[in-house]
Amino acid sequence: MNLLVLGANSDVAYAVAAAFARHEKASILLASRNMELLEKKVQDLTIRYGVEVSCCYFDVTDFESHSAFYESLQKKPDVVVYSAGYMPEQQEDAQKNYKEAQKIFAINFSGAAAMLEVVAADFEKQGHGTIIGISSVAGERGRQSNYIYGSSKAAFNSYLSGMRNRLCKRGVHVMTVLPGFIHTKMTESLELPELLTAQPEEVAEDIYRAFRKKKNIIYTKWFWRWIMAVIKGIPEAVFKRMGL
Numbered sequence: 001m002n003l004l005v006l007g008a009n010s011d012v013a014y015a016v017a018a019a020f021a022r023h024e025k026a027s028i029l030l031a032s033r034n035m036e037l038l039e040k041k042v043q044d045l046t047i048r049y050g051v052e053v054s055c056c057y058f059d060v061t062d063f064e065s066h067s068a069f070y071e072s073l074q075k076k077p078d079v080v081v082y083s084a085g086y087m088p089e090q091q092e093d094a095q096k097n098y099k100e101a102q103k104i105f106a107i108n109f110s111g112a113a114a115m116l117e118v119v120a121a122d123f124e125k126q127g128h129g130t131i132i133g134i135s136s137v138a139g140e141r142g143r144q145s146n147y148i149y150g151s152s153k154a155a156f157n158s159y160l161s162g163m164r165n166r167l168c169k170r171g172v173h174v175m176t177v178l179p180g181f182i183h184t185k186m187t188e189s190l191e192l193p194e195l196l197t198a199q200p201e202e203v204a205e206d207i208y209r210a211f212r213k214k215k216n217i218i219y220t221k222w223f224w225r226w227i228m229a230v231i232k233g234i235p236e237a238v239f240k241r242m243g244l
């Protein structure tokens with residue numbers, strides 16, 4: 001199995017790559033911007049799991065490069081994981097600086113969508129393949145503290161749903177991952193409730209298990225399905241007055 005990980009310097013992405021190396025002995029290509037960090041991850045995965053791992057430069061906001069990037073891959077992937085993400089502080093950064101909001105949308109949604117269209121066209125032609133999009137429960141209902149990031153994830157959720165609808169008739173599977181809180185560099189400056197916060201390795205195992213079972217949408221950890229059911233069930237007239 002050939003695995004391509006986009007945004008591979010994400011802590012979750014690394015754990016997912018490790019899970020595929022451990023369980024599938026997959027050949028792995030890590031693609032992201034920070035090459036120094038990527039090379040360390042290549043060494044680490046190679047030593048730990050004895051699998052074939054390499055890395056290459058990939059910037060999802062460089063839309064023009066997407067087709068050439070994919071064409072340049074020596075081995076075409078069977079599974080693509082999209083894990084790049086960007087979540088700056090909202091009130092001081094994203095609300096006041098539209099460039100930050102644009103960057104949130106480019107990394108979490110529009111760049112992802114443009115790149116995954118290139119992958120989808122190839123998978124559709126081959127008649128097989130799996131696309132795993134790492135989104136967020138934040139996309140399920142906008143909250144005052146995080147609605148710019150949340151709306152980019154809502155767009156990504158909708159995109160993945162439509163792509164799944166299109167590609168399931170072509171032998172291609174699309175899985176949406178909706179994580180809650182995870183201890184990663186994205187959240188290191190936040191005070192997260194310990195009981196609700198997962199380690200990247202736990203999320204990665206959930207993703208791998210769901211991949212094996214060909215799940216369409218997963219919440220990780222599992223209890224976020226129920227937390228979000230409650231949050232989505234709150235009437236708008238009440239929700240708008242809450243300080244979430």
Ligand SMILES: NC(=O)c1ccc[n+]([C@@H]2O[C@H](COP(=O)([O-])OP(=O)(O)OC[C@H]3O[C@@H](n4cnc5c(N)ncnc54)[C@H](OP(=O)(O)O)[C@@H]3O)[C@@H](O)[C@H]2O)c1
Nearest residue numbers: 009010011012032033034059060084085136181182184186
């Ligand atoms: N952590 C959480 O609590 C949480 C919760 C729900 C959902 N998520 C989602 O889960 C995914 C993984 O999150 P994480 O916490 O593992 O993130 P992370 O450790 O902060 O890593 C995010 C990675 O995205 C990559 N990236 C950013 N801009 C990019 C670009 N223009 N092109 C290519 N790669 C780019 C960066 O790679 P470089 O270093 O190479 O630039 C960075 O390492 C994200 O989509 C995130 O939104 C996270």
